[in-house]
Amino acid sequence: MEAGQMTEQVAPSVRERLSDRMRRQPWLGAVAVIVAIFLALVAGEGLHDVAQTGLNGLSLGAIYALGAVGLTLVYGILKLVNFAQGDFLTFGAYMAYLVNVTWGMPLILGIFWAMIATALLGLLFERVLWGPMRAKHAGFLQLILMSIGLAFLLRAIIQWFWSTDVRVLDVDTTSTVQFLGLRIGQTQLIVVIVGIAVIIGIGLMLRLTLLGKQMRALSDDLELAETAGINTRRVINYTWIFAGALAGLAGVLSAATTDLRPELGFELLLPIFAAVILGGIGDAFGALAAGMVIGVMTEWSTLVIDARWKTAVGFLVLIIALIVRPQGIFGKAKTV
């Protein structure tokens, strides 16, 4: 605020040029805010603490980002605000638990099974719920309430089979990796690497392949895409496969770094929504960046306020993003 006023007094043309630049590349503003917060924290708390909490934030952010990519694709392409996405994460986590703990097999198999099972779940609901509802031209309220009903149903099924007990996956939670004086849990490091690799892969696929192009076409106008000869049913099925598989993966990664409870997914849902909106609806790269930013901000907040408040950070980012820039940091200014 003060800096802005100063430039205004000294050279109004600089301010004009800056604001013009901000309009064309809005994410620059976000970067500036993050850098400012980073510098302020380094000045106050020291580089080591900021880097260490930032590193913890990356593993949280990777989970947010993975959940957000699926949600943003479905939101953008099918215009469905899927409140059941959180429970997709929970479902994936319990599928991995089934393979990894109940059947005693390696976690990597559990991860694959979780991704396959959650993708199949996504396809199933597309078949029995969302497809028929689209054919009926159901309104936004109808769809949102249906997805809430589905979230209840999924959570009820999980509670029925696995009760409300807190469970853990069979992972190594004690080993840590040290570099540059920082330490990170081995599992957390794997979460960060897997998360970033998968999302970059998905993002490139969306940008470079024909399927990605078709998805963007559907996102612009589903009926027009169909008229243009795109097999919309196939594209929609792929959307659900991605959304489901990534949600399943995010659920397992979250369970591996913390624990499993039937509320796991619902508690992650709002930060995931925050990532979707901050990143711009339908934008996979945006969701990656925003998820990471929210994860890091959440962990950074523990440097200045009590850690029990940190869940509120994601909500506050969401509210501020909605009020200041509802089209997302990467989106173009348009009526929303």
Added chain:
Amino acid sequence: MSLDPGALPLAVTFDALTNTSFWISVGVIAGTYALVALGLQLNTGFTGIVNFGQAAFMAIGAYTMAILVLKAGFSFWLSLPCAVLAAMIFGLIVGLPSLRLRADYFAIATIALAEVVRLFAQNARGLTGGNQGLFCDPNDASNCYTNSWRDVSDSINNFVSNFWSDPDSLFPLLLVIWATVAVAIFVLRRLQHTPWGRVLRAIREDEDAAQALGKNTLLYKLQSLAISACLGAIAGFFLALNLATIHPLDFEPLVTFFAFSVLILGGMGSYRGVAVGAVLFWFVLEGTRFIDLPDPPFTETRIASLRLAITGLLLILLMAFRPQGLFGKREEMVIGE
């Protein structure tokens, strides 16, 4: 029962069916949810704003009332209008930036705000008691919101005992809640037939058109949200009087979604439908307690999950086959079309 429970997999214990105090407690919950859902009906059914943050207004009503009485020494009766005012002001502050948003963004913003309120109640321990909840000190009973209510409750039951020899201790609360619901329905129905009410419907049908006619739609939407906040705060009082302890878990998003189930069951665009929906919803949900299911496999958590599954299925099936609910009109459901 003399029968072996193993012989009947779905033994129904009929003695519970005639358990008056049980049904009265169900009626109290139903009445509380009817009030919450009436606010949602005004917002969602008649103004077209999807308010997913109603639990926050309940929390602010209940907590403000209790904090004013317990910590600031207010009288119970003075704390009530103050708490209603607090909830309405919160509604206005929240609505001012967020009501400009698209319907889906507004829904997400309100649920996030409600969670912030709940997290505040959970973590500002000095003020709200945190996860311990907020309750009266049993040793210092002089200054307690439940005492003021008990005086009223006793005098109602003294009168009732002329007709019913041993009235249930929750019976006065049931009477007061449903009287409030009746008054709220009467007022809301009257409001709906005023020019003001017609502007709300115009906003729901087509906000741009209402704006083009020179109506300040944001102002009308703010008023709609503030009235809903008032109803939510009153429901919060009744929740506090019913449970005696105010706890952050009583204001989870689940509460708002249950109220939406009540709203949808009753029907979009029908205030009286909301009252019927609340009774039906809670009598069905609590009625599952009569089915004496064998344990195992029906453990307590499984029965809890069964209730969640019933609610989920109800929402899915209603949305698929009868989105207007039992008493609603199809043409009243226009949001996002």
